[in-house]
Amino acid sequence: MPTNRRIARCEECGETREMATKTECFGCYRRRRRAEEGQPVDRHNPAIRREHRHILKAHAQLLLALGELGVSRNHVFEVLDVIEPYVAPVVEFLRAGERERQLRVHVHDDNMSRDEVPVNDEQRLEGERGQS
Numbered sequence: 001m002p003t004n005r006r007i008a009r010c011e012e013c014g015e016t017r018e019m020a021t022k023t024e025c026f027g028c029y030r031r032r033r034r035a036e037e038g039q040p041v042d043r044h045n046p047a048i049r050r051e052h053r054h055i056l057k058a059h060a061q062l063l064l065a066l067g068e069l070g071v072s073r074n075h076v077f078e079v080l081d082v083i084e085p086y087v088a089p090v091v092e093f094l095r096a097g098e099r100e101r102q103l104r105v106h107v108h109d110d111n112m113s114r115d116e117v118p119v120n121d122e123q124r125l126e127g128e129r130g131q132s
């Protein structure tokens, strides 16, 4: 099958080949793209799908609304407990906040010092910044 592709000397590898771009053959072009992308991306199988986006958006809007209303911390978590079954499909995308919350509840309930409880990466980084 004839192609309209230009045959020229690739500036990358020096071979005279069918060119993918003005300066690169197909081999060099694909190699560069793979390096740039790091890993293959499958845009047709997104982790966060349309139905997830609706829930995530509503979840964010709810938090913003609670903020606008000046709702206290305990009441915010009560509301989050009530809606938990409704946000279950996206809970894996909210998990970081959940860990943080359990940590704080744990600290409060057991009256432990912060040094005795496991810290997440963010808090550890903050601690290191504070020491330096």
Ligand SMILES: [Zn+2]
Residues within 6 Å of the ligand: 010, 011, 012, 013, 014, 015, 024, 025, 026, 027, 028, 029
């Ligand atoms: Zn090449």
